[in-house]
Amino acid sequence: MNYQVVIPAAGQGKRMNAGKNKQFIELEQAPIIIHTLKVFEEHSICSGIILVINEQERNDFQKLLDDYHIRKIKYIVAGGSERQFSVYNGLQAVDDCGIVLVHDGARPFISHKKIEDLVHKAQESGAATLAVPVKDTIKRVENGVVVETVERSTLWSVQTPQAFIPSLVIDAHHQANKDNYLGTDDASLIERTGKPVSIVLGDYTNIKLTTPEDLLIAKAIMGK
Ligand SMILES: Nc1ccn([C@@H]2O[C@H](COP(=O)(O)OP(=O)(O)OP(=O)(O)O)[C@@H](O)[C@H]2O)c(=O)n1
Numbered sequence: 387m388n389y390q391v392v393i394p395a396a397g398q399g400k401r402m403n404a405g406k407n408k409q410f411i412e413l414e415q416a417p418i419i420i421h422t423l424k425v426f427e428e429h430s431i432c433s434g435i436i437l438v439i440n441e442q443e444r445n446d447f448q449k450l451l452d453d454y455h456i457r458k459i460k461y462i463v464a465g466g467s468e469r470q471f472s473v474y475n476g477l478q479a480v481d482d483c484g485i486v487l488v489h490d491g492a493r494p495f496i497s498h499k500k501i502e503d504l505v506h507k508a509q510e511s512g513a514a515t516l517a518v519p520v521k522d523t524i525k526r527v528e529n530g531v532v533v534e535t536v537e538r539s540t541l542w543s544v545q546t547p548q549a550f551i552p553s554l555v556i557d558a559h560h561q562a563n564k565d566n567y568l569g570t571d572d573a574s575l576i577e578r579t580g581k582p583v584s585i586v587l588g589d590y591t592n593i594k595l596t597t598p599e600d601l602l603i604a605k606a607i608m609g610k
């Protein structure tokens with residue numbers, strides 16, 4: 387089944403500390419956002435990309451799309467002050483499609499195989515996310531003191547893409563906005579409505595470029 391993808395790229399990259407939106411950082415001859423967009427550009431079952439940007443960066447993004455011949459962009463939409471609001475704006479531009487994906491602009495190493503696994507699962511269950519089992523021991527800490535060691539066998543580190551039946555995720559966003567609820571991912575908005583979100587095993591290499599050391603890891607992944 388074909389899908390459309392909403393790609394939020396309207397953040398500021400504060401934790402990357404590069405003095406600019408991290409989407410524009412060059413990795414092996416192309417900016418991060420181009421690596422991400424190319425995955426979808428080259429995926430035959432992706433029928434359209436909705437790119438969410440900061441309006442002040444529109445010309446910069448447009449130039450990159452032209453320079454790198456990215457042709458599958460259906461809409462370029464203005465983002466919001468939080469990731470959730472940016473995704474919400476992007477979802478308003480989704481056409482009639484069976485499945486919509488939401489994928490961070492800052493996760494360039496997603497594979498076609500994992501996207502396909504995810505789309506199949508979302509077709510069955512309505513909502514699905516990639517995730518990998520947590521490898522570290524996780525402790526809850528308050529005021530510098532351990533309060534609890536959390537049972538690791540149930541912990542998963544959640545990634546994007548996340549895939550949904552469009553009406554399901556749009557309704558969940560409406561409900562969250564109504565309740566003033568702010569989540570760090572879109573699946574959590576579905577979870578709070580009581581509907582199930584399926585897990586699909588991701589790759590540990592599908593990292594989000596968040597802090598400066600992630601750029602070193604990214605170079606290692608690209609050199610592999
Ligand atoms: N208001 C926002 C915030 C984030 N994002 C996008 O959501 C993805 C994941 O967010 P994150 O890694 O947190 O990016 P930033 O918000 O840019 O980073 P930071 O939180 O360090 O400022 C990124 O592709 C980012 O551009 C967005 O579209 N709109």
Ligand SMILES: C[C@](O)(CO)[C@H](O)COP(=O)(O)O
Pocket residue numbers: 469490544545546570571572594596
């Ligand atoms: C959506 C996400 O990438 C899943 O891991 C993550 O929650 C984004 O969170 P951030 O706070 O914007 O880094």
